[in-house]
Amino acid sequence: MSKPQEVDTARLRARYPDVFDRPASARLATPLVLAAALAVFVFGLVDLDFSPSRLISGLSQLGWISMMMIPPDPGASLPLYLQALGETLSIALLGTSLAALFALPVSLLAARNVVPSNIFRFPVRRFLDSIRGVDTLIWALVWINVVGLGPFAGVLAIAVSDFGAFGKLFSEAIEGADQKQVEGIRASGGSALHEIRFGLMPQVLPVIAGQVLYFIESNTRSATIIGIVGAGGIGLQLAEQIRVLEWQKVSFLILMILVAVAAIDFISGKLRFAIIGRRAVA
């Protein structure tokens, strides 16, 4: 067996000074960043009233609660819960569709290849950004002030907050579209509206449809939440049962949500594949 060759360290050092003697700034950067991150973390724990005793008593409470949750049992209110679940799904579907309907024309205004003027596009983009910066729950509270408690406020809340998200996503899809087809329409004498209808829309509609389906999926989750502030759906039931400490009903409701979300995921996955997959295969 041959012995490994003797390594001439001195020559290697001379040839690759950067590897053997990294500058102090490069060597210190990682530990310094980690130490700073850790310091902020510890400060956060102290500032937010974390204490081992609270953690332990809370965990034992939590353990007790989990014991109380088994077995999940709806009691006599199963029909009520099923109705609430239907309400939640309705809120998600309706809110997303409304948002998509209103976002489509606005997204055209925010797309660079439709509206070349920066001055005009900038305010539209900032407007969409500010809508997105406000959480769905906050919109739900505002709409409750306007149309009263109930699922309708939830529909409008989801519609408004998704409007901001869709406006951005759609305009990005439009900007990514091939410009050649638009030029073709223009060359054959089409008007600006013709360019959008026959040049852009056929390209972006499948993308948009995929995004809308994805949002219906994620809004099923959001729609369960907004009930907590009083905007209808299964979240309302869930928040009520948590407040009165009916843990068996709580666990049943959570299970219902999980099953519903999984089912919607499955269906919209299939649909999305049917809409976009066909194009990818062709």
Add this chain to the structure above:
Amino acid sequence: MTLAVSILPEQQLAALNAAYRQAVTRKRLRLLFGIALFVAALILSAIGAEVNLRTLFTYFGNFVSYFDRILTLDSGQRVWTDVGEWLWGWRKWLKMLGETLLISYVGTLIGAVFAFALNFFAAENTSPGPWLRFLVRRLLEFARTVPGIVFALIFVIAFGLGPMAGVLAIAIHSTGALGKLFSEIVENADMKPVEGIRSTGASWLSCMRFAVVPQVTAGYASYALLRFEINVREASVMGFVGAGGIGQELVVAIRKFYYSDVSAILLTIIVTVFIIDITTGWLRGRLFGKEART
């Protein structure tokens, strides 16, 4: 130079035209059927969600005037004419905003640490056993599907009111979301270094430490930053259920109709979210830039 456009004979043209029309008609019918189905679903859900257009039209003025009211001070002036009066509570609000940021920071970090610990078990190529992988994956799925605010509601009862419940809720949700993303990065990692390390007789732990981790850290940091960005938004509403942060102030202002306060707090939240978005975007750009260079 002249270009001639060749025109097909009449019968051939007619046959092609007919075939084309038929194809288009079939496509249109299918589209129409899809639209009809969709509209039916919409109507059904409109009934389910108690949509009442009359309420909307009657009260839509309220929605518009709501924004008018939140932009008006008690004295009847527009808010921007007297910024000092508008942002009167800025000390308190800044403190609550700081708390919100801390909640999301601590929550994200705890979540990232747990996700880091779990993701090697969930990834297809590094998991020590299929049973363990199945278990960890279901656990992460559960943590990510149950909304953070539902965890917060339960934790408020178990741990008492205050930011601790919010932090833990965000931590659990982040564990679920990051665990999945992290394990996807690991699945895309190059397995040759792992084979190299294993061939020297190293344990599973050493394989992960010296072969996988160096490949994936930049991706991990990028996703964790993105998660932090999302969690800032999430933490801003944790106060709605009593789990700390600026949401507490906001919900009080909305419920008690302190109109100008609502707009002031919303403004601070939106500005903070913007700043965080831009900063993390810049940081992530630098991280990926660095990865591309080496």
